[in-house]
Amino acid sequence: MDKVRADATDHGLITAFKAGSIEAIDKIVERYENPIFTFGLKMCGHLQDAEDIVQETFLSAFKYLENFREETKLRNWLFKIAARACMRKRRKKKCEPDREISLESLIHKDGSEGKYEIPDWSDDPSDNILRAELKEVIDNAILSLPPKYRLVFNLRDIEGFNTEETAELLEISKQSVKTRLHRARLSLREKIVSHYREGKIQ
Amino acid sequence: MKNDCVKCFQRISEYLDGELEDKTCHEIDEHLRQCAECREYVDSLRKTIQLCKGTAMEQMPIDIHDRIRSKILELLCM
Ligand SMILES: [Zn+2]
Numbered sequence: 001m002d003k004v005r006a007d008a009t010d011h012g013l014i015t016a017f018k019a020g021s022i023e024a025i026d027k028i029v030e031r032y033e034n035p036i037f038t039f040g041l042k043m044c045g046h047l048q049d050a051e052d053i054v055q056e057t058f059l060s061a062f063k064y065l066e067n068f069r070e071e072t073k074l075r076n077w078l079f080k081i082a083a084r085a086c087m088r089k090r091r092k093k094k095c096e097p098d099r100e101i102s103l104e105s106l107i108h109k110d111g112s113e114g115k116y117e118i119p120d121w122s123d124d125p126s127d128n129i130l131r132a133e134l135k136e137v138i139d140n141a142i143l144s145l146p147p148k149y150r151l152v153f154n155l156r157d158i159e160g161f162n163t164e165e166t167a168e169l170l171e172i173s174k175q176s177v178k179t180r181l182h183r184a185r186l187s188l189r190e191k192i193v194s195h196y197r198e199g200k201i202q
Numbered sequence: 203m204k205n206d207c208v209k210c211f212q213r214i215s216e217y218l219d220g221e222l223e224d225k226t227c228h229e230i231d232e233h234l235r236q237c238a239e240c241r242e243y244v245d246s247l248r249k250t251i252q253l254c255k256g257t258a259m260e261q262m263p264i265d266i267h268d269r270i271r272s273k274i275l276e277l278l279c280m
Binding site: 022025026029033034035037038041042047051054055058059062063103107118119120134135138139142153157158163178181182185186188189192193 | 208212216221249251259260
């Protein structure tokens with residue numbers, strides 16, 4: 001346990017759960033339902049799928065939490081289960097080929113692009129309509145990433161796991177995490193820029 | 203694209219995440235001082251990431267919460 005600095009709150013909740021506390025179950029659910037729901041929704045794009053992911057994650061987690069030895073953080077363990085649930089769901093649907101994003105396709109050509117128009121999230125937070133539109137553009141851009149890039153992007157930039165944690169969680173190399181994240185971000189930049197350049201929103 | 207620009211382009215994410223070793227990081231700093239185009243590109247990528255992070259968290263609807271909670275309690279026979 002000294003390698004992983006355990007979160008004190010989680011440790012308390014796990015201990016209480018093992019001692020049979022229902023309150024601990026509620027607290028664990030409340031603590032992690034929104035991040036896992038966010039992850040499910042950004043991976044799958046549908047409310048029903050996101051619900052399935054959250055449900056599968058918690059049911060599996062509580063089934064095995066009794067034996068959880070806290071060798072990883074609870075949060076990482078839950079997301080490992082959630083990521084597997086997403087991949088299983090994808091395999092069942094069989095409709096999404098996992099294509100590669102090549103770096104060459106994203107290279108910016110000298111001077112051809114002119115000014116990069118990326119809106120600023122903090123420009124006018126009071127404008128709810130603009131904010132909602134912007135959110136839709138971004139959510140769609142994320143959903144259009146090939147699954148393996150989307151998975152890494154969501155864990156790294158949306159859920160805030162670091163490179164090492166993401167690599168551990170997905171059982172891939174740190175270099176793969178970096179490569180996929182970089183290409184995902186470049187591709188999102190491209191999609192957002194082209195959306196605003198075409199003036200779909202103004 | 204010039205060679206230095208390509209090198210920069212390949213490493214922007216690591217650069218923004220502070221994951222590069224000092225030497226490479228300084229090289230990119232140096233290149234960005236001289237190259238307006240890469241500077242602008244790096245800025246736009248930084249902005250993209252911030253934008254995505256800004257839209258991040260979703261709120262799980264309460265009916266989903268209730269359904270999942272009862273399934274968990276059912277599973278644990280409570
Ligand atoms: Zn350059």
